[in-house]
Amino acid sequence: MIEYILKRLVQVPITLIVITAIVFILLHLAGNLVNLLLPLDATAAQRAELTHSLHFDEPLPLQYVRFVGALAHGDFGTSLYYQRPAMAVVLDRLPASLELALAGILIAIVSGIALGILAAVREGSVSDNLISAVTVFGQSMPSFWLGIMLILLLAVTWHLLPTGGMGQPSQLIMPSITLAAFLAPQILLLTRSSMLDVLHDPYITVARSKGLPTRIVILRHALRNALNPVIASVGLQFGSLMGGAVITETVFAWPGLGQLSVAAIFSRDLPVVEASVVVLALAVLLANLAVDIINAQIDPRVRYR
Amino acid sequence: MGREMGEPVRMDEHILFNRLTRRQLLQYGLGAGLSLAGVGLLDACGGSSSSSSQAPTGGTLVFGEGTGPANLDPLGPGGSTPLLGYWRQMYDTLVWYENGKVVPQLATSWKNVSDLVWEFKLRSGVKFHNGEVFDANAVKFTMDRIMDPKQKATQASRFTALKSVEVVDPQTVRMNTAVPFPVLLLGLTQAFIVPPQYVSQSPDKALAAPVGTGPFKFDSWQQGAQLTYVANTSYWGGRPKLDKLIFRVIPDDAARLAALKSGGIHIDMNLPLDAIDAVSSDPNLKVEKAFIDNSLILEMDTLHGGPTADPRVRMAINYAIDKDQINKTLLSSKLRPLAGQLLTQDAFGWNPNVKQVPYDPAKAKQLLSEAGYSSGFDTQVNGPIGKYTADRDIVIAVADQLSKVGIRAKANPMDYGLFVQKLTSNQLGPMFLIGWFSFGDPALAEVWLTSKSTLGHYYADATYDDLVAKGATQLDQKARQATYFQAAQYMHDQAMAAWLFQAATYYGVSKKVSGFNPRNDELPFFYPSAISS
Numbered sequence: 001m002i003e004y005i006l007k008r009l010v011q012v013p014i015t016l017i018v019i020t021a022i023v024f025i026l027l028h029l030a031g032n033l034v035n036l037l038l039p040l041d042a043t044a045a046q047r048a049e050l051t052h053s054l055h056f057d058e059p060l061p062l063q064y065v066r067f068v069g070a071l072a073h074g075d076f077g078t079s080l081y082y083q084r085p086a087m088a089v090v091l092d093r094l095p096a097s098l099e100l101a102l103a104g105i106l107i108a109i110v111s112g113i114a115l116g117i118l119a120a121v122r123e124g125s126v127s128d129n130l131i132s133a134v135t136v137f138g139q140s141m142p143s144f145w146l147g148i149m150l151i152l153l154l155a156v157t158w159h160l161l162p163t164g165g166m167g168q169p170s171q172l173i174m175p176s177i178t179l180a181a182f183l184a185p186q187i188l189l190l191t192r193s194s195m196l197d198v199l200h201d202p203y204i205t206v207a208r209s210k211g212l213p214t215r216i217v218i219l220r221h222a223l224r225n226a227l228n229p230v231i232a233s234v235g236l237q238f239g240s241l242m243g244g245a246v247i248t249e250t251v252f253a254w255p256g257l258g259q260l261s262v263a264a265i266f267s268r269d270l271p272v273v274e275a276s277v278v279v280l281a282l283a284v285l286l287a288n289l290a291v292d293i294i295n296a297q298i299d300p301r302v303r304y305r
Numbered sequence: 306m307g308r309e310m311g312e313p314v315r316m317d318e319h320i321l322f323n324r325l326t327r328r329q330l331l332q333y334g335l336g337a338g339l340s341l342a343g344v345g346l347l348d349a350c351g352g353s354s355s356s357s358s359q360a361p362t363g364g365t366l367v368f369g370e371g372t373g374p375a376n377l378d379p380l381g382p383g384g385s386t387p388l389l390g391y392w393r394q395m396y397d398t399l400v401w402y403e404n405g406k407v408v409p410q411l412a413t414s415w416k417n418v419s420d421l422v423w424e425f426k427l428r429s430g431v432k433f434h435n436g437e438v439f440d441a442n443a444v445k446f447t448m449d450r451i452m453d454p455k456q457k458a459t460q461a462s463r464f465t466a467l468k469s470v471e472v473v474d475p476q477t478v479r480m481n482t483a484v485p486f487p488v489l490l491l492g493l494t495q496a497f498i499v500p501p502q503y504v505s506q507s508p509d510k511a512l513a514a515p516v517g518t519g520p521f522k523f524d525s526w527q528q529g530a531q532l533t534y535v536a537n538t539s540y541w542g543g544r545p546k547l548d549k550l551i552f553r554v555i556p557d558d559a560a561r562l563a564a565l566k567s568g569g570i571h572i573d574m575n576l577p578l579d580a581i582d583a584v585s586s587d588p589n590l591k592v593e594k595a596f597i598d599n600s601l602i603l604e605m606d607t608l609h610g611g612p613t614a615d616p617r618v619r620m621a622i623n624y625a626i627d628k629d630q631i632n633k634t635l636l637s638s639k640l641r642p643l644a645g646q647l648l649t650q651d652a653f654g655w656n657p658n659v660k661q662v663p664y665d666p667a668k669a670k671q672l673l674s675e676a677g678y679s680s681g682f683d684t685q686v687n688g689p690i691g692k693y694t695a696d697r698d699i700v701i702a703v704a705d706q707l708s709k710v711g712i713r714a715k716a717n718p719m720d721y722g723l724f725v726q727k728l729t730s731n732q733l734g735p736m737f738l739i740g741w742f743s744f745g746d747p748a749l750a751e752v753w754l755t756s757k758s759t760l761g762h763y764y765a766d767a768t769y770d771d772l773v774a775k776g777a778t779q780l781d782q783k784a785r786q787a788t789y790f791q792a793a794q795y796m797h798d799q800a801m802a803a804w805l806f807q808a809a810t811y812y813g814v815s816k817k818v819s820g821f822n823p824r825n826d827e828l829p830f831f832y833p834s835a836i837s838s
Binding site (some may be wrong): 164167252 | 529531563564567
C-alpha cells in the first residue's frame, strides 16, 4: 500500500511541472502585457522599467528557467495588484473555496447516493422516473441561472436567506446548493447504474435467499461494491469544484479562489494567476490521489493493478 | 488595464482613459474629489450647515460595489485604491470640495504667500482615532510620503509641481511649488492625512488597522468581501448619523441588484443601464445618478494625411453624427451629448458658449463637397470593446450614420489590448472612439491631444498647446477659466474630434437612505448620510 502511495506521489511534481510550463507559455503568448499594465500615458522610461522588472526583456527560455527556479523556492513573485507575495494572496482565499467545495460536495454525495439507491431499488417506478427527470433538469441548469433564481426566490422574495457574502452559516446554504446541483445528478446516475449492476449479481441473490433484511442487503452488500465508480467520480469533481466554482463564487460574492483568479486574469496580475493555477492543479492532483487510495482501500483488486 | 495594477505612477499622469464598466469606474474613482466647478453635493461636511438635522441617528448602512480595496494603505499604489471612498470615510483631507467650492477640513484657512508658496492654518484640537495629535508634522509626513517614489502613491500624480513642505509651527504649514500651481487645492482633496508616529513606528499594524481623523473608524476588513467602519463619536465635526458603515463586495451586477432588492445592501453602485427602470419602478427603491467627468469622443487623425487632415471633413463628421438619436436608441437616454467640447459640463473651464454640434446631414454633405469629397470616401471607425459604456454599439452606430452622408465607414471594434497597442503606435486613424477622464479640471491635461501627449500622435497644434500650458500655471482662477474657454472654442472650431457623450454613474438606493448625494467625481462620502429603520 505504502509503495503504491509513494509511486503515485512521485507523479505529482512531474504533473505540476508540465502544468506550470503550459501556464507560463499561455500567459506569455498573450502579447505585450506592459502596455496593458501601465496607464496609457506612461513614458517610454516607465515602460522600459516595468519590462525590465518583469524580465520581459529576456529571452523566453531564460524567463522560464527563472520562473521555475523561483517556483522551486515557493516564490511566485509579488502580486502586481495586491503588492504582497502572490502565494500569500492565494492561500488567504483557499479556506473559503475549500469550505464551499466541501459543503457542496457533501450535499451532492448525500442527496446523490440516497436518491440513486432509491431509484435503483425502485427501478422503473414513478419515483425512479421522477428522480430521472429532476436529474436531467439539475444537470442542464447553468449554475449562474440557478444561483440567481435561488437568490430571487429565497432572498429577494421570501427574505429567508442573505443574498451572498460569507461568515454566517446561512450564507453557505445557497452557494453550496448551487454547486451541489451540478454534481449531485452525476453521483445519482452513477450510483443508480452501478447499484443496478450489483443488484443483479448472484451474491446479492444469495444474501437475499439467506433471509437478510433488504436494508442490510442493500447498504452493506450492494452499496459497498457499487460505490467504487462513485468515489472516483467525486474525487475527480472535487478538484474541478475548487476552481470551477468561479461562477458560483461570483454570483454569491463568496471571497474564494475562483473569484480571485478571475479578477487576477482581468487585471493581468500574472503572479496571482500562476499561483492560483498551481494551487488548483495541486488540489486536483491530491484529490485524485486520495480517491485512488480510498479505492485501493475499499477494493483490494486496485492495489495490484 | 490602466491603473489597477499598482504600476509606478507617472508624475504627470493626470488624465486617464476610462472605460465605463463598474471595475474601471471604481478604479478611476481615484480621480475623484477634484471637481472645482462640480456639483459636489455634500450637505453636512466640515463647517457647512447641515440641512438634514432631523434625519434619524444610528443604524447600519451597507454600500454595495464590485471590487473592494487591495490593501488598507490610503497612500498606496494606484491599484490598491480602486475607490477613494474607502479612505474618505476614515481620513480627513486639508480641504474638500462641496457644491463646487473649496471648503475647509483639517485646514481652516489658506493663502498664497507668493506665487510659489502656499500657507495653511490647521485646525487645533483634532486627534487621530488612536489618540495621536494632529498637527503640522502630520501634514508634512503625509505629503512627503505621497511624494516618495518608493511609496508609489496614487496621489503623487496630483502634486507634480509640489517641491517641498515645511512646518512653520504646530498649526501652520507651508507648501512650496516649482511653478505657480493652481490645482494644488484640488490635489489636496485626495491627500488623506495619516498619523506619523503610528505609521512610522508600527507600519504593519497601520496596514492592518488604519487610523485617521475621519468621521468613521476602521472596524474590520475581510479581503474581497467587506470593509466595516464604526462611527467616530468624537469626530471634530460632530458624530456621524450612522452607527456603522459597510462597503460590501458583490462583483456580479445581477447579484448586486438582487441584494439591493432584498435589503441586503442599501446602495448599489453602478447600476447597469438596463437595470435602471427595474429599480425606479420598485416602491422601496430610488435611482440616483451623477454625470461624471468622463467624455467619449471620436478622435481623428490629422497628422498622417487622408481626408481627416482637412478641418472641413472633420466638421462634416461632427454634423453627420446624430448624438441625440444614438443616446435615445442605444443608451436609453442615460448619457448626455457633449456640448461641442471635450470638457464635461461640471468641469472647470467648461465653456457655456460652445454648443453641441447639431445633426445636419445636408450641411455635412456640403462641407464634404467643399473639401473635394463630394462622392465621399472609404474609411473605418476604430474603437475598443468592453472599455466604455456600449462602446462597440456606439462605433457601429457612428459608422452607420457616416455612411448616410457618403462616408463609407466600416466599423472596426477591437480587443482593448490591441486598441492600446495601435493607439500608442499611431495606427488608430483615421478615427477612433476614446474616453477621457478629466478629474474635473483641465489643468492637468497635457496629455489631451497636445503634441506632448504620449498617447500616440494624431494632432499637433501650437495654439492649442500654448493655451493648455498657459492654463496650467495661472493662479488667478478667472484668468485661467478664460484661457480654457478660449481653448474649448478653438478645439470646437478646429473640429479636433467629434464630441459624443458625457458618461453617467447610476446608483440604486433604498428609500430608507437619506443624505446620499452622488458626485460627478464618483466619491461616495457617508458622513452626511442617515438610514431609517
